[in-house]
Amino acid sequence: MSNLLVLTTASGCHFQSKPSCGYPAPTIEDFFFKPIFSIGGYQFTKPILLMLLSAAIVLAVFWLAFRKPKLVPRGMQNVGELGILAVRDQILRPQLGSRGDRYLPFLVSLFFFIWLMNLWELIPVAQFPATSKFAFPVGLTLVVWVTYIFIGMKHQGPIGYFKNMAVPPGAPWWILPLLSPIELLSNILVRPFTLSIRLMANMLSGHLLLLVFSIASWYLFSATIGLLFAAVSFIVFLLVFVLEVLITLLQAFIFTTLTAFYISDALEPAH
Amino acid sequence: MPREGTGWAIVSYLIGGMVLYGGIGWLVGRWTHIEALTGVGIVVGIGLSLTLIIYRFTRPSR
Numbered sequence: 629m630s631n632l633l634v635l636t637t638a639s640g641c642h643f644q645s646k647p648s649c650g651y652p653a654p655t656i657e658d659f660f661f662k663p664i665f666s667i668g669g670y671q672f673t674k675p676i677l678l679m680l681l682s683a684a685i686v687l688a689v690f691w692l693a694f695r696k697p698k699l700v701p702r703g704m705q706n707v708g709e710l711g712i713l714a715v716r717d718q719i720l721r722p723q724l725g726s727r728g729d730r731y732l733p734f735l736v737s738l739f740f741f742i743w744l745m746n747l748w749e750l751i752p753v754a755q756f757p758a759t760s761k762f763a764f765p766v767g768l769t770l771v772v773w774v775t776y777i778f779i780g781m782k783h784q785g786p787i788g789y790f791k792n793m794a795v796p797p798g799a800p801w802w803i804l805p806l807l808s809p810i811e812l813l814s815n816i817l818v819r820p821f822t823l824s825i826r827l828m829a830n831m832l833s834g835h836l837l838l839l840v841f842s843i844a845s846w847y848l849f850s851a852t853i854g855l856l857f858a859a860v861s862f863i864v865f866l867l868v869f870v871l872e873v874l875i876t877l878l879q880a881f882i883f884t885t886l887t888a889f890y891i892s893d894a895l896e897p898a899h
Numbered sequence: 900m901p902r903e904g905t906g907w908a909i910v911s912y913l914i915g916g917m918v919l920y921g922g923i924g925w926l927v928g929r930w931t932h933i934e935a936l937t938g939v940g941i942v943v944g945i946g947l948s949l950t951l952i953i954y955r956f957t958r959p960s961r
Contacts, residue, residue, distance in 0.1 A: 796955045799950075811951060818911040818915045822914075889907075
């Protein structure tokens with residue numbers, strides 16, 4: 629199909645237009661972008677831009693907040709302290725207690741970075757969650773994975789960590805060869821897998837839902853009964869939008885909480 | 900009150916057990932040409948995962 633034909637059908641393709649055209653459903657192709665520019669084989673695309681913007685904004689906000697910290701906070705420092713204390717009291721302390729305060733910078737960065745990358749799904753012009761590209765959750769998960777394995781090996785000794793992990797208490801010795809592989813597999817492989825997939829799948833599905841209902845609103849919009857369908861579709865779009873406001877925050881919270889939990893799991897010697 | 904990550908730990912034990920013993924069952928099934936062993940492996944994996952979950956989460960710690 630030539631580009632001109634695509635353009636005319638794209639702009640004229642509605643519910644009851646003649647010749648009839650089907651609903652232009654969103655596909656996985658909507659998650660792949662043409663590069664903004666390329667350097668050799670490296671393509672700089674929109675998700676990468678959004679990720680860099682998220683990192684820059686998080687850095688800028690916290691740098692501005694704590695540039696000249698005062699004992700009695702003024703202005704921007706209030707916001708920064710609000711963010712840090714929220715992560716510390718809701719995520720870190722319930723999992724790790726006070727000994728976990730040394731991991732607070734890591735968790736704060738993780739939480740706000742993921743939250744902002746998720747939020748691009750809802751912000752006009754951008755309207756794409758950077759975390760729905762699998763590479764970004766995988767990268768974050770790799771950092772978390774290396775961190776908790778390293779912490780476990782440091783606190784319990786390299787052999788002791790795996791030994792404590794593999795031996796459940798109270799199990800008779802003859803069942804250990806059957807149970808230990810499950811435990812090792814679950815802690816070392818399944819945890820990072822589920823951590824990354826959970827974040828990616830939630831953001832991907834949220835974005836797909838928004839796409840489906842917004843395209844449907846436009847597709848159904850005509851001077852006939854289609855107007856009613858379009859209105860209903862738009863109302864559902866608004867409801868999904870509100871849901872996504874919650875989900876973006878929740879997924880960042882879950883990722884960070886599980887990171888804190890895995891770190892606390894690595895710190896204690898035995899169950 | 901169970902700890903916050905316990906639910907996810909249980910899920911990951913179940914998934915891990917099913918994948919591991921389902922995989923072993925699949926490999927043995929290919930070797931012996933009995934295709935049903937994959938399913939047997941998955942069920943055995945579920946059973947062993949449940950055993951592990953019970954030992955880990957209901958017995959008092961060492």
